[in-house]
Amino acid sequence: MIMKRIVFFLVLALSAISCKKYLEAKPDSSVTTPQTIGDLQALLDRSDYMNQKSPAFDEASADDYFLPQTGYNAVGENGRKAYVWQLDEYEWVNDWANAYVVVYNANVCLEEIEKIERTKKNAAEWDNVKGSALFFRAWTFLKLAWMYSKAYDPETAAQDEGIILRLGTDFNVPSVRASTGQTYEQIIRDLEAAVPLLPGLSTHVLRPSRAAAFALLARTYLSMRRYEQAYDYADQCLKIKNDLMDYNGISATASSPFQSFNKEVIFHADITSYTFTNISPSNARADTLLYRSYDNDDLRKQVFFTTTGGYQQFKGSYVSRTLASRPLFTGIATDEMMLVRAECRARAGDKENALADLNTLMKNRWKNTVVYRDITAENAEGALSIILKERRKELLFRGLRWMDIKRLNKEGRGIELKRNVNGQEYRLAPNSNRFALPLPADVVRITGVAQNPA
Template identity: 45%
Template sequence: MKTRFYFIVILCSMFLGCKKYLDAKPDKKLAIPATIADLWALLDNYTKMNMSSPRAGEEYADTYYLTATGFKAISNINTRNNYIWNDKGELFSDWVNAYSAIFYANVVLDEIDAVAKNEPDDMHQFDAVRGSALFFRTFMFYELAQIFAPQYAENTLSAPCIPLRLNPDPAIPSVRATVSECYSQMINDLRTAARLLPENSETKNRPSKAAAFGLLGRIYLNMGDYKNAALYADSCLRIYSKLMDYNSLSPTAAVPIPKFNEEVIFASRSFSESSLLYTSRCRIDTVLYRSYAENDLRKDIFFKANTDGSFTVKASYDGSYGGAYFNDLATDEQYLILAECYARLNNIPAAVQYLNLMLEKRFLKGKYQAIQASTSQQALDIVLSERRKELVFRGVRWSDIRRLNKEDRYRIYPVRKLDNELFELKQDDNRYISLIPLKIIEITGLPQNER
């Protein structure tokens, strides 16, 4: 019998560098899985599998700003450095939490065939388990690539991406795959997962065929493959397409959007709260706030006024307070993917149609005036503006900044101002790719990102 779960202790000690993990005994819950229920128990660990996404992207993004006073009140030096894109900001927890979830998925994939021999009559369930593990692993690979790897582009295909850990054995050395290899692995695994998963899941924490299609849509959009992005976003919405009517929400409620709301296809959030994003501290970018039209319900649903005349976010999309953010897969994002792709593919009627389907649910009833566009460029301008207004603190803005910076018309140069000091990220700045944590470099010998 494999001693796979002794490796959990070894892995923890490698990543965390803490003696208590060397001395610890394996948790009884981590006994080698013998049944399909054991495999599901690993994947249904919500804290591990659905709350392990890196938070650095939202910390880096231009959705918010801090006052100098708010910035100085942050005691954690790493957090302060992240706000101003200082390389001294360590992202150790972002790395370790994501790879921990990947490890769990790999354990399931490594043990599933042995377990299946003992329960041959439950193959549909085993398909769902295998598909779920592939989905979870890919979800984390993609999240890590947005922080620690270059933006996907023709000139970065051979550049170092992230380690593709495909086996739970920690004795296998970590090697950085290329950008091309990483995205090929993600696409192939998601296509396999889509074939294995049920159309809809029993609960929002479990992956589904709709979720696999939705993630494929997100990834292909990031790659600039608009035909495939549209194909998979459409496939997702053919399975599940519900939209909330914001007229049914209470703008005066402390938490207007409920957790696991009807738009959510797959639930996921950052591994912990960020003190940068506390509602008491972060201020919404003024240009963003002013971009919401009259009768747009999102302004009062998403934000609340501060006493100094600025605005902050009310609560996250999963109905929680604090500085965690929700990087779920939801239907509104899929409508926006379709609208953007059709605009880029010069199908103006389809672009406008999908955008209007979503926006009609965001405006005061009877007050929405349908969007019209006479050119594909005009349609794309509108879609990208609405994408920013809709997906606030949803874990995609940093990826959008990176991909749109490849286009002259849409380049975004984030700026921070503290007192009289400016901090900027200009075009092709190496800091769009974060440094791998030094402790990981020391342990694994991985090549560091350039500076």
């Protein structure tokens, strides 16, 4: 019975996003809804919806990969257009629709949990449902903001178009785009409310935790370029969990080197259903300059890649499946939080502790058959430059690069993206309007919200 209720709401959410009739219809009050804490927890535990449908549009638009001719030929028309930043017309199914299923499920839980009395006996379970629902909503809103909004800018945040903030299940409430400022305020508000409700670490990394909420706050503030707050939350996360894998214990020849839910994972999410097959390991190849930037004694050069057709195929996802079908890990892990803390320390002028964080990570990535020599820098700016390079090399194909490009270009780093297809070169200039990816055409048509400018 619980599963029937869950499936109903998943179908309902999909219909709500894709169908004007459903947007205008009044919900039937006789429809069965999840009624117990167990029902609500089961809805949040549907990992195939809540954890495994991470967006792919941003990663498909980023620069950690390229498509050789065979890969380009293998992807569909939408994938080809997205590859060169020219996908302007597309409809359901897409990342937007998948994301708002998660938002809808979270809103169901937030509304229904308030109808259940919180008692001394059920307090832990009650808190976990509410805290988890708040986390999942914030998690999804942040990914949507990274894709469909401009990079956060405090000077224009009140005017820049953000995302649609659906905070309830009533489809009769009109869909409007909040500002970027309002979007980030809601994300932070949800996460701050989730923190005291969640356990330090969850029983399984498919479930949110306080460590994960701290980490997501660190991600949020990093993308806003509010580095003092990003440092604080990354540090709080690492005080709860700071495990690192020694890559010397990882098989460099294995087709799937890493186990899912390994000791570094704080919260698991992945791209299982590729809305854009561009970045599927069977099609994508790692950027050649990025690959060459790894030192030969850096174990990531062997563990992350395998040579296929003269190019490098990525196999370093923290998901243990066959190479061709492996999902890309997009969750949160301790290596990311260590790099966030290192970056923020460098930006604050704390060169020594910034490099200490970086060297702690790198010692676990270096061959133990050679002497590891600590990375040094003349000053904090030099340390920051090194840390940003290592961030890209450590966190490739994790759904982070698109936002990193956007935030770093706001600081004048001038990252320009280039593609070459059939002898024609395509460029995406720093701070181009196209860094705010286009909304689905049917969403714009049905809701009347503004489309992002080309």
